[in-house]
Amino acid sequence: MKTQPQQPAKDADSGIQGLNLTDAFTQALPGKPLPADCNHQQEHIIWSEVQPAVPSAPTLIAWSADMEKRLGLNIQGTPDASARFFTGSEVAAGSTPYAMRYGGHQFGNWAGQLGDGRAIALGEIQDREGQHWTLQLKGAGQTPYSRQGDGFAVLRSSVREYLCSEAMHNLGIPTTRSLTLCLTGDSVDRDVFYDGNVQAEQGAILCRAAHSFVRFGNFEIHAAHHEHDELKALADHVITRDYPHLGKPGPDVYQQWFQEILQRTAQLMAHWQRVGFVHAVMNTDNMSILGHTIDYGPYGWLEEYDPRWTPNFVDRQNRRYSFGNQPQIGLWNLYRLANAILPLFDNNTKPLEEVLETYNDYYDNIWNNTVAAKLGITDPQPADKALYNSLWETLELTATDYTLFFRKLAQIEAAGGQEKPTDMLAVISDAFYDSKPLDDTTIEAFNTWLGQWAARVADIDPSKRTKLMNSTNPKYVLRNYMALQAIDAAEQGDYSVIEELMAVLQNPYSEQPEFEKYASRRPEWATQRPGCTMLTCSS
């Protein structure tokens, strides 16, 4: 994803050592300069210039050392200048901060124009390898797309996104990244459970980074308004900048591009299912054109295995975005993108249908290989599917922790399949939530499955098997209660839990005996606490 030669971009001096912003997006594509019109439908533009709100007391509270290094910045050495820059308090001379215009299908329905209602991009920078990154402030005030919103973000949701983006990256899953987390010094009113109970919370701004923040919804808005020139300009820009290996945009390249978007989306879904991540708001405006995880809202990590689980309070009736639905929702969203980019194909649906028809086989293939790896099967066979299917049925018989189950399974020394199923069951019993003994039917089902699994892996070199399992199944994930502990402390001005979690989640597949407490089942206190098992979009 190297930056392509382009029209000369103006460099903007940010005052932060090593940070030179360029305006590749706003220079290449049509937009609306200041002064911004507030809250009305925009036409024929891809972005609008915006001025971030001025926070009263910007303070840097956390930053990703990994991203700092990657981008060649010195944030640690200049906390005050960083706080000003990464809250939009000081905008670099010569830069054009902007909000993007996009639409989206929300919970299955076309929602019209949405756009960055509280995200403001500052411009692009290059990392040490020549890759380009857009820096975006989330929560820096109103934009022409804010609709009824205030454009701000609270500390609670900003901590969640800050931690989870970096955790996701360390799990090896494509995602937007976190760079800095700052307080604004201002308070923000939020009604967390939409029940009239409004509370003042601390305002915060996350500076996040991505090769591109373009979403499926960016294309949908132009298609909905018959803005074919803008649609094509945006597609060509994304292909040239972020899919340069496909070559010069044209009819064949558009089809290959869509094929690659489809494959990246399917891969992302398989990754999420592998680690038990539930995005919970898979609207088309939250789908990255790069196949990256984007927009961490009321997401959650599966604890008890249950395909119907969603952490999103507002989706608890229909469960559209539940764990088990994610891969098919990925396809549903790709259909919406296909409809949006149809004008690039002179309205010929065939090339797009050809691609869409490949999704299910492509996804099933990756997913079967993923499950094989989760189980330590180094030579997957079609016949293994029966073992996978019976696993899911068995796990649902009692509340079984998704993360712990697979790590415990890897501890079984199944050499020759000679272990007694009862002994194997004892090894995995840490993954069970119910404090009462299992009933006989459940014990029998687990023993049967464990016996079949042990027989299947009997001929596989135990060290190879364990290595495969422990590099596929994380030991540490950002359980909801962990994020909540970081938030509780941060709200009291203690940022040490954020730092500790960043450290643990940096090596999610490794044994870290000093952090063993984070590798156990969700504690009892967290079961009923709001914000642990049920979240809302209020952020």
Ligand code: AMP
């Ligand atoms: P989300 O559910 O966070 O993906 O947001 C959906 C839409 O609402 C996007 O257009 C967001 O920019 C917008 N939005 C969410 N929160 C706010 C806010 N506090 N102020 C303005 N716009 C917002």
Ligand code: MG
């Ligand atoms: Mg969003």
